[in-house]
Amino acid sequence: MKIKTGDKVRIIAGKDKGKEGNILQVFPELGRVVVEGANIMTRHLKGRGERAGQKIQYPSPLSVSNVQLVSPKTGKAGRVGYKRIEKDGKRVKIRVLRVKGAKEDIE
Numbered sequence: 001m002k003i004k005t006g007d008k009v010r011i012i013a014g015k016d017k018g019k020e021g022n023i024l025q026v027f028p029e030l031g032r033v034v035v036e037g038a039n040i041m042t043r044h045l046k047g048r049g050e051r052a053g054q055k056i057q058y059p060s061p062l063s064v065s066n067v068q069l070v071s072p073k074t075g076k077a078g079r080v081g082y083k084r085i086e087k088d089g090k091r092v093k094i095r096v097l098r099v100k101g102a103k104e105d106i107e
Helices: none
Strands: 008-011 020-027 032-035 040-045 054-059 067-070 077-087 090-099 102-105
Antiparallel strands (some): 008 067, 067 077, 090 102
16 A cells, blocks of 8 residues: 555545545455544444433544545645665655646655
8 A cells, every 4th residue: 555654645535525634444354444523423322320411423444546646845736656766875765746747755
C-alpha cells in the first residue's frame, strides 16, 4: 500500500469529498484507511445497570482508492509511485508524488 500512517490525504469521493486529514490507521489486507475527522459514524450504546446509555462517534475506515496523498511542500494532491535511488552505496526505494506531469519526492 502506497499510503502510510501519518500521511496527509485529501478525500476525492464520497460524502466527505474535499476534506483533508491525517491517516490514523491502515488496513492493507482490506485496502482501507481511517482518516481523522472524516467518515464519522455514530454508535448507540445501551445502558446497563449503573451505566447510562450513550452515543459514541468514531471515524470509520474508507477505501484507499477514495483518497489522494497531499504534498507536504506544495499542498497539491496527486498519485503516488516509487523510484529507486542510490543512497550511501545502497539502492533505496522512495515514494514519488505525481501531479500533472510534475514529480516530487516525498521521502
